[in-house]
Amino acid sequence: MVFWEGYVSDEVMGIFAPIIIYWFYAGFYQLLPPLDGYRLHTRKEEEEKNLVSLSKVVKGVLLQQLLQAAVAHVLFLLTSTADESGIMIQPSIPFQIVQIIIGMFVMDTWQYFMHRYMHQNKFLYRHVHSQHHRLVVPYAIGALYNHPLEGLLLDTVGGAIAFLISGMTARTSVIFFCFATVKTVDDHCGLWLPGNIFHIFFQNNTAYHDIHHQLPGTKYNYSQPFFSIWDKILGTHMPYTLVKRPEGGFEARLFKD
Numbered sequence: 475m476v477f478w479e480g481y482v483s484d485e486v487m488g489i490f491a492p493i494i495i496y497w498f499y500a501g502f503y504q505l506l507p508p509l510d511g512y513r514l515h516t517r518k519e520e521e522e523k524n525l526v527s528l529s530k531v532v533k534g535v536l537l538q539q540l541l542q543a544a545v546a547h548v549l550f551l552l553t554s555t556a557d558e559s560g561i562m563i564q565p566s567i568p569f570q571i572v573q574i575i576i577g578m579f580v581m582d583t584w585q586y587f588m589h590r591y592m593h594q595n596k597f598l599y600r601h602v603h604s605q606h607h608r609l610v611v612p613y614a615i616g617a618l619y620n621h622p623l624e625g626l627l628l629d630t631v632g633g634a635i636a637f638l639i640s641g642m643t644a645r646t647s648v649i650f651f652c653f654a655t656v657k658t659v660d661d662h663c664g665l666w667l668p669g670n671i672f673h674i675f676f677q678n679n680t681a682y683h684d685i686h687h688q689l690p691g692t693k694y695n696y697s698q699p700f701f702s703i704w705d706k707i708l709g710t711h712m713p714y715t716l717v718k719r720p721e722g723g724f725e726a727r728l729f730k731d
Contacts, residue, residue: 545634582698
C-alpha cells in the first residue's frame with residue numbers, strides 16, 4: 475500500500491514523481507540563505523567561473539526531463555505485467571530492496587563508463603559533455619543541466635537499463651528514481667552542510683563530485699550517482715581534503731600521493 479494508490483497509477487508516479495522531487499529539492503537549496511560558512515566555492519567564484527545563466531540552465535533541465543518522461547512512458551507501456559483487472563502483484567519489501575540495490579550498481583556501471591568515455595572522446599567532450607562543465611561551480615538546479623544527447627544516453631538510458639535488469643516494478647521504480655534524483659541534486663548542491671546523510675553514508679558526495687568539476691580533477695571521480703567503486707577499481711579515484719577558507723566555507727582540494 476502506497477499513499478498514491480487509488481489516486482494515480484504507479485506508472486504516472488514513476489514518470490512525474492522524480493521530476494517533481496527534483497524541483498522541490500533543488501528549489502529548497504536555491505531558496506536557502508547564502509550560507510557562506512558552508513559553501514565549497516564563494517559566491518564570487520560562482521558568478522565569475524560559471525559560463526551559463528540560470529535561465530538557460532532551467533531550460534536545459536526542463537528539456538532533459540521532457541525526454542526522460544517520454545522514455546519512461548514508453549518503457550512502462552512495454553513492460554507492464556498487470557493482469558486483466560489492472561492489478562500488479564508487488565514483490566515483498568526485502569525483494570524490492572534487493573532490486574533497488576541491483577539497480578544502483580547497474581546505473582553506476584553504465585554512468586561511469588559512459589561518463590568516462592565522454593571525457594576521453596574529444597568530439598563528444600567538445601560538442602556534448604562540455605555543456606555540463608560550463609557549471610564549473612555546481613549548484614543544485616544545475617544537476618541535470620546537460621546536452622540533450624548526454625541527458626538521453628547517460629541518465630535516461632542508464633535509468634532504463636537499471637530498471638530492466640533489476641526487474642523492478644513501476645511502483646518500486648518510483649522509490650528508486652526519486653532517491654537517485656535526490657542524490658544527484660545533493661551531489662551538485664555546492665554546500666557541505668553538517669549532518670547531511672549523503673555525506674555520512676556515501677563517499678561519492680558533494681565534495682567528491684566537486685573535485686571532478688575542477689579543472690585538475692576532470693579526469694578523475696567519474697563515478698555517479700551512488701558509489702565510487704569503479705573509480706577505485708580502474709584508477710580514476712582522486713581523494714580530497716576539505717580545508718576551511720579564512721573568509722568562511724570550505725575548499726575541496728585534490729589530495730595526490
